[in-house]
Amino acid sequence: MTNILKRMILCLVPLLITACATPTQYDYTAYRQSKPHSILVLPPLNNSPDIQATYSVLSTVSQPLAEAGYYVFPVALVDQTFKENGLLNPGEMHQAPLKKIREIFGADAALYITVTKYGGSYQLLSSDVVVAAQATLVDTRTGQLLWAGMASASDAEGNSNNGGLAGLLVTALVKQVINNVAGDKQSHRIARITSNRLFTPGPNGLLYGPRSPQYEQQQ
Numbered sequence: 001m002t003n004i005l006k007r008m009i010l011c012l013v014p015l016l017i018t019a020c021a022t023p024t025q026y027d028y029t030a031y032r033q034s035k036p037h038s039i040l041v042l043p044p045l046n047n048s049p050d051i052q053a054t055y056s057v058l059s060t061v062s063q064p065l066a067e068a069g070y071y072v073f074p075v076a077l078v079d080q081t082f083k084e085n086g087l088l089n090p091g092e093m094h095q096a097p098l099k100k101i102r103e104i105f106g107a108d109a110a111l112y113i114t115v116t117k118y119g120g121s122y123q124l125l126s127s128d129v130v131v132a133a134q135a136t137l138v139d140t141r142t143g144q145l146l147w148a149g150m151a152s153a154s155d156a157e158g159n160s161n162n163g164g165l166a167g168l169l170v171t172a173l174v175k176q177v178i179n180n181v182a183g184d185k186q187s188h189r190i191a192r193i194t195s196n197r198l199f200t201p202g203p204n205g206l207l208y209g210p211r212s213p214q215y216e217q218q219q
Contacts, residue, residue: 026204031146034139037210038071040107043079043090044133045114052184053118053191054090057133060192061113064199069212073105081105102140109146112136117152119187128156129186131194137206149205151198153190 041061046053058079062072081104082093094112101110117132132152139146201208201218208214 026147028147028207030139030144031137031207034109034142034144034146035210036070036108036137036139036146038073038106038108039065039111039137039209040073040078040101040105040109040140041065041075041111041113042093042096043075043082045090045094045112046118047114047116048118050119050187052187053115053131056118056184056188057113057115057131057191057195060188060195061111061199064196065111065206065209066211068199068201068206069209069215071209071211073107078105098138098140098143107140110138110140112138118191128154129190130154130156131187131190133194133198135198147206149198151194153193153197155186155190 041058044054044057058075062075065072082088082096085104087093087096098110101107113133113135115131115133117130119131120129130152131154132150134150135148136145137147138144199206201212201214208218
């Protein structure tokens with residue numbers, strides 16, 4: 001075997017090991033020890049330019065969390081309670097002490113969400129609605145991080161370009177017209193998909209809660 005061939009093999013081995021490596025499994029140790037029964041969802045921070053993002057995403061979170069087996073505090077009531085206590089926007093709400101949140105609501109865990117993308121993205125050859133968010137679940141008793149994740153969805157998923165450049169232009173034009181007419185409804189539909197992906201238990205996702213029949217079966 002030549003020296004050049006040996007060097008090539010040595011260079012390729014780390015790449016092959018990396019390619020074959022399995023995805024890192026999320027460490028659920030703290031989550032399993034905490035065993036949260038109830039979750040309080042704080043109104044999401046909005047890092048997108050669309051002012052509708054916070055409350056659109058907030059309204060889509062309760063269903064997947066409840067279906068996962070958790071008691072979810074009514075999000076409208078939580079929002080109103082914060083405002084009545086002088087915390088008028090999500091930025092201020094996210095700074096509220098966990099001890100105070102537990103004292104007022106009695107929640108086992110608090111869910112912090114940040115919307116990173118929301119709404120239409122218009123380019124020459126595409127016009128897509130994208131919603132992306134990230135979230136962290138924190139134990140209100142200890143402040144321990146239990147879980148963190150992120151997800152996104154787009155109305156461009158599953159599209160194919162069988163019509164070439166002309167097809168792309170027509171598709172982009174049609175979608176832009178639809179998005180302009182549908183407006184908030186289309187963005188809200190994509191937000192619901194994003195929330196379902198983010199908060200439905202699965203690989204590296206949330207664990208099932210105690211109200212789920214799969215609670216005792218999960219590993």
